[in-house]
Amino acid sequence: NWPWTPVPPDGEVTFEDTVCTLCSGNCGISVRKINGRPVKIEGTTGHPVNDGGVCLHGISALQYLYDPSRVKSPMIKTDDTWKEVSWEKALAHAAEALGNIRKADNANAIACITDNDKGTVSGLFKRLTTVLGSNNYYTMDTMEKAWATTIDAVNGVKAHVGFDLKNSDLILSFGSGFIEGWGAPVYNFQVNARRKTHGIKLIQVEPRLSNTAAAADKWVPAKPGTEADLALAICGVLITKGLYNKKAIQADDPSFKAFAKMAQEKYSPARTARTTGIDVASIQNLAMAFADAEKPVAIAGRGKGDSAGSTREFAAVYALNCLAGNINAPGGFWLMDKDPAEVWPSIEMDAMATQGFARAKFVETDTVDSLMAKVTASAKSPVEALLVYNANPCYSLKNAKAVTEAVKKIPFVISFSSYMDETTQLADVVLPSHMFLERREDVSLTGPVPLDITALTRPMVSPLFDTRHPGDSVLSLAAAMEGSVAASFPWESYDACLEAVKAPVWKALSEKGSVVKEPVSLVKKIERMDFSLLLNDTAVVAAEGDEATYPLVLMPVDNIRLTGEIAASPFAVKTVSDKVLKGTDSFIEINPETADQLRLSQGDEVTLTTPVGSAIVKVNLFDGIMPGVLAMAHGLGHTMAENPYVGGKGVNVNALVGPVMDAISGLDAAWGIRAKISRV
Amino acid sequence: MTQQNHGNAHKFGMVIDLDKCTGCGSCMVACMSENNVPFKEDESNKKDSITWMRVYKLTNGKSFPDTDVCYLPRPCMHCGGKGDHGHSPCVSVCPATATDYDYGTGIVSQIYTRCFGCRYCMGACPYHARFFNWWDPKWPEGMEEYLSPDVSPRMRGVVEKCSFCFHRYQAAKDKAYLEERDTVAEEEYQTACTQACPSGAITFGDLNNPDHAVHQLVNPDPHHCGRPRNPKAFRLLERLETNPKVYYISEREWVRKAGDNYLDGEWEKAKMKKTKGHE
Known part of the structure; x- marks a missing residue:
C-alpha cells in the first residue's frame, strides 16, 4: 500500500556474540540477525564486563557500519x-x-x-x-596512561590500575565521570546501581553538578583545578588524627615524614578551605568519612578518562589510597600485572633502519x-x-x-x-x-x-x-x-x-x-609509596590565561550521549538535549548568577573567547554549575561533511582549550582554560 | 469492580527507579533500534523528534550548590483511563480505531495503516508520548539493511508511539505455543528499553501477577485502579485519573512531587492522603 516505505525482509532469527570496541570498556555484545542480516545489537547476558547491559553507542554500532562517512575504497x-x-x-x-x-x-x-x-x-x-x-x-593519552606513569613515578612499578569499586563501601571521586562514561561505562553503571543495594557511598568532588555528582550521596563542589589540594588536605587530617593504616605506611620513611609535615601545614583545612572553597568542617568530615569507611577507595581521571591528567592530582589520590592501606586489597586500588601472552618473532633491521632507529626520538615522552x-x-x-x-x-x-x-x-x-x-x-x-x-x-x-x-x-557481516x-x-x-x-x-x-x-x-x-x-594477577612486590613527588608545587596545573582579560573559567565536560574521536551515531546525536545542541549551535552552561552579572539570559548568542580561540555559542542557564565557571560538552563540532546527521553540528571544545604539559609526566593535564564571553 | 471485569487478564506495566537512572540514554536508543524509529539531519527541534522513549531532565529548582537533578524516562503510559476501564485519553478520541485498548494485556495499540493523521490522540495525550510523521522516513544509503521485520516502518501522515514492544510479546507467545505452554514467563517478555538499561532502573512485567517484580515493587491497589501502595512510588499526573501503567520510584520527595503540578500547599495534603491510604 505504501510502496515508498521499506518492507524489511523476514527470516530466521539468530544471535552472534562479539565485543564492542567503540571505547575501552569492551562490552560483550550480541548481534541479532535475520537471515544473516544484522538488525539489532544487545548486551551479552553473563559477560563479565557488562552482563547484559549496553550503552547507547554500542546499541548504535550498526549505524557505524552503514555510516555515510565510511571510506569505501583506498x-x-x-x-x-x-x-x-x-x-x-x-x-x-x-x-x-x-x-x-x-x-x-x-x-x-x-x-x-x-x-x-x-x-x-x-x-x-x-x-x-x-x-x-x-x-x-x-x-594517544588516556587516564590509564596517566595512572601508569604516576604509579611508575611513585612506586617504580609498571602496572595496570583497576578499582575494585564493586566491593568497596565508599568511593571518593575526584572529578571522575563515574557514570558519564568513565573507563568501562557499563561496568560502572552497574556498580552505581549496586550502590543502592550494597550500601556503597559515593562522594563526588567536582565544580559542576554532573550526572555523577547528582547521583552521588554527597557532592563537594571544589573550585576547578583544586582537586589535588583537597586530596592533600584530607591526607593531612588523616595523618594528624593518626587515622591511617600504620602497616601500609612506614612512619620513619623520610619521604613520608616530609609529606606528613607538608600535608598538615601547607594543606591545613584552614588554608585549603580558601583554595578550594570547601569549608573547614566539610574537609574534616570528608576525611572522617574516608577514615570511618571499612573499604574506602579514592579515584581520579576526569570525565570519561579519555585524556590524561595531572600527575600531582593522581599521586595525591594515590596517597589517599595508600593511607587507607587499600592497595591490592578487596574493594581497593589494584595494581595489576597483565601479561599480553604474545610471542613475536625477531625482526630484521637493514642499515637504513638501524641508522634511523639509533637517532633520538623527536620528543622524550610518548605524547x-x-x-x-x-x-x-x-x-x-x-x-x-x-x-x-x-x-x-x-x-x-x-x-x-x-x-x-x-x-x-x-x-x-x-x-x-x-x-x-x-x-x-x-x-x-x-x-x-x-x-x-x-x-x-x-x-x-x-x-x-x-x-x-x-x-x-x-566478523558479524562481510565487509561492505x-x-x-x-x-x-x-x-x-x-x-x-x-x-x-x-x-x-x-x-x-x-x-x-x-x-x-x-x-x-x-x-x-x-x-x-x-x-x-581469574583471579587477576596483582603486582607482587610493591614498594612503599615515595611521597617526595608531592613535596613541591612545580606540578600544579593552572588554567592558561590571565584573570584580568579572562575573568571566567571554561571546562570541557563529558556527556555520555556524545563520543570523542569517532563522531557519535545519528541515534546518539538524536538523544542529545536541545540545551546542549540546537540546530548547529553549541551551548555553554553558566550559573544564572554569573549570567545576571553579564546581563545574559537563556538562549542568548555570545562570543566565547579563550587564549586559544573563539567561537559563537548559546547560553544555557544551569543552577548546578559554580558561579564564574562555564561548561561546554565534548564531542560536538565534527566536520564530517558526508554524514550530515552528526557532522557540522556545534563547536569542538578542543579548539578552545590548549594543552598544558604536565611537569612530571609530560602528558596533557589541562582541565580547562580561562575565558571571557561577550554578547554577539 | 473494575478488576473483576478484567478476569485473568494481564496488565503489563513498567516501574522505573529514578534513583538508579543515570540519564545515559540507552533506553532511548534501544527503543529506536528495536522499533525502526527513523532520524533526520536535525533532531534538535524536540517537537518533531520522534522518541517513543524520551528521557527528561528535572531539576529541584534550587540554586548552587543545593541544586539536584533527576532523569525521568517517559515511554507511553498505556493508560487504563478513568476507572481503569480502558478509556485512555487517546483511545477515547480516535475516530479511526487506529489506537485501541487491549483488555487482555492493558496495552494501548497503534495501527499505522488505520491512522489518517488527524492527531486528536496527540492533543489528548497529557504525556506527549505520541509523535506524528511529518515526513516519510529516509535512511542514508545502505542503512535500510538494518531495519527489523518485526516492526513496520511508518510512512508520512501517521502517528506513532511506544507499543511496550508488543512484537516481543507476540514472539514470546508464539514460542510458548510451539512449546505447548499456556503462559509466557516474566523474563520471556521484556521491552527493549528494560533489557538494555545498564543500570537495571527499568522493571517490566504483569502488574496483575503478584509474583512479578513490577507488582512487588509498587504494590498496586486494586481498589484504586492500581494506585501504588509503595509510598516511594508514584505515577505521572495521578489526579487526571488516566491510570498509567508506568510507575516511578524515588526516595527523593522533590522528585515525587515533580510527578504532578501542585498548587501551594496542595502537595502537603496529597502526601497526607497518600500516607493514610497506605495505612
Whole structure:
C-alpha cells in the first residue's frame, strides 16, 4: 500500500556474540540477525564486563557500519582532490613515499600514532615503525596512561590500575565521570546501581553538578583545578588524627615524614578551605568519612578518562589510597600485572633502519601533543611521514586547530581509518580499515576495572566496501616495501599472524571468544609509596590565561550521549538535549548568577573567547554549575561533511582549550582554560 | 469492580527507579533500534523528534550548590483511563480505531495503516508520548539493511508511539505455543528499553501477577485502579485519573512531587492522603 516505505525482509532469527570496541570498556555484545542480516545489537547476558547491559553507542554500532562517512575504497589525494584507487596502487604509492624517506637516510622521520599499544594490530604498527627505522611511535593519552606513569613515578612499578569499586563501601571521586562514561561505562553503571543495594557511598568532588555528582550521596563542589589540594588536605587530617593504616605506611620513611609535615601545614583545612572553597568542617568530615569507611577507595581521571591528567592530582589520590592501606586489597586500588601472552618473532633491521632507529626520538615522552608541538615549532616538519591508526588527533587533541595546522605541515600522511574523519581528511593516502563488526581481532580490556580479559572480536557481516583488516594493511604495506621490512612480517595474512602471536592463549581465545584471567594477577612486590613527588608545587596545573582579560573559567565536560574521536551515531546525536545542541549551535552552561552579572539570559548568542580561540555559542542557564565557571560538552563540532546527521553540528571544545604539559609526566593535564564571553 | 471485569487478564506495566537512572540514554536508543524509529539531519527541534522513549531532565529548582537533578524516562503510559476501564485519553478520541485498548494485556495499540493523521490522540495525550510523521522516513544509503521485520516502518501522515514492544510479546507467545505452554514467563517478555538499561532502573512485567517484580515493587491497589501502595512510588499526573501503567520510584520527595503540578500547599495534603491510604 505504501510502496515508498521499506518492507524489511523476514527470516530466521539468530544471535552472534562479539565485543564492542567503540571505547575501552569492551562490552560483550550480541548481534541479532535475520537471515544473516544484522538488525539489532544487545548486551551479552553473563559477560563479565557488562552482563547484559549496553550503552547507547554500542546499541548504535550498526549505524557505524552503514555510516555515510565510511571510506569505501583506498584513496589517494592529489592537488586536494581525492581519487579512489586500487589497493595495489595505494600501497605502492605509500611504499614509495616511505621508501624515499628511508633512502634519504632519514627513516626516523617516519612517525606512527595509534590509540593504544595493546593487542596485535597495534603491535603490528609498532613493529612496522621499528623495522622502517623509526622510534617515533606514539599512543594517544588516556587516564590509564596517566595512572601508569604516576604509579611508575611513585612506586617504580609498571602496572595496570583497576578499582575494585564493586566491593568497596565508599568511593571518593575526584572529578571522575563515574557514570558519564568513565573507563568501562557499563561496568560502572552497574556498580552505581549496586550502590543502592550494597550500601556503597559515593562522594563526588567536582565544580559542576554532573550526572555523577547528582547521583552521588554527597557532592563537594571544589573550585576547578583544586582537586589535588583537597586530596592533600584530607591526607593531612588523616595523618594528624593518626587515622591511617600504620602497616601500609612506614612512619620513619623520610619521604613520608616530609609529606606528613607538608600535608598538615601547607594543606591545613584552614588554608585549603580558601583554595578550594570547601569549608573547614566539610574537609574534616570528608576525611572522617574516608577514615570511618571499612573499604574506602579514592579515584581520579576526569570525565570519561579519555585524556590524561595531572600527575600531582593522581599521586595525591594515590596517597589517599595508600593511607587507607587499600592497595591490592578487596574493594581497593589494584595494581595489576597483565601479561599480553604474545610471542613475536625477531625482526630484521637493514642499515637504513638501524641508522634511523639509533637517532633520538623527536620528543622524550610518548605524547602526541608534544610531537605536534614540535612540528608546530619547527620551520620544516621533522616528521616526514605520519601513519595514523584508530586515532583522530586533529579532533581529539586540545588546541585542535593548531594540531590540524601541524598535520598539514607533515608532507605525507597515511590514514588507516574507516571513516573520513578530521585527520583522514588531511591525509595523502587512505588505506581504509574494516570497522569492528567486520573483523576478527584480539582486544585487551584497558579500562580501570579489576578484570583481565582478552577477547576476540568476530566478523558479524562481510565487509561492505573495498576495505581491509588494518592488520592485513600493515602486512601488505610491508610486503610492498620488500627487503628486511617485508621479511619482518613472515605471515601470510593477519589471521595467521594473530594465531601465531597469540599462540599461548589461542586455543581458549578462538574456542571461547575470550580469555578471562581469574583471579587477576596483582603486582607482587610493591614498594612503599615515595611521597617526595608531592613535596613541591612545580606540578600544579593552572588554567592558561590571565584573570584580568579572562575573568571566567571554561571546562570541557563529558556527556555520555556524545563520543570523542569517532563522531557519535545519528541515534546518539538524536538523544542529545536541545540545551546542549540546537540546530548547529553549541551551548555553554553558566550559573544564572554569573549570567545576571553579564546581563545574559537563556538562549542568548555570545562570543566565547579563550587564549586559544573563539567561537559563537548559546547560553544555557544551569543552577548546578559554580558561579564564574562555564561548561561546554565534548564531542560536538565534527566536520564530517558526508554524514550530515552528526557532522557540522556545534563547536569542538578542543579548539578552545590548549594543552598544558604536565611537569612530571609530560602528558596533557589541562582541565580547562580561562575565558571571557561577550554578547554577539 | 473494575478488576473483576478484567478476569485473568494481564496488565503489563513498567516501574522505573529514578534513583538508579543515570540519564545515559540507552533506553532511548534501544527503543529506536528495536522499533525502526527513523532520524533526520536535525533532531534538535524536540517537537518533531520522534522518541517513543524520551528521557527528561528535572531539576529541584534550587540554586548552587543545593541544586539536584533527576532523569525521568517517559515511554507511553498505556493508560487504563478513568476507572481503569480502558478509556485512555487517546483511545477515547480516535475516530479511526487506529489506537485501541487491549483488555487482555492493558496495552494501548497503534495501527499505522488505520491512522489518517488527524492527531486528536496527540492533543489528548497529557504525556506527549505520541509523535506524528511529518515526513516519510529516509535512511542514508545502505542503512535500510538494518531495519527489523518485526516492526513496520511508518510512512508520512501517521502517528506513532511506544507499543511496550508488543512484537516481543507476540514472539514470546508464539514460542510458548510451539512449546505447548499456556503462559509466557516474566523474563520471556521484556521491552527493549528494560533489557538494555545498564543500570537495571527499568522493571517490566504483569502488574496483575503478584509474583512479578513490577507488582512487588509498587504494590498496586486494586481498589484504586492500581494506585501504588509503595509510598516511594508514584505515577505521572495521578489526579487526571488516566491510570498509567508506568510507575516511578524515588526516595527523593522533590522528585515525587515533580510527578504532578501542585498548587501551594496542595502537595502537603496529597502526601497526607497518600500516607493514610497506605495505612
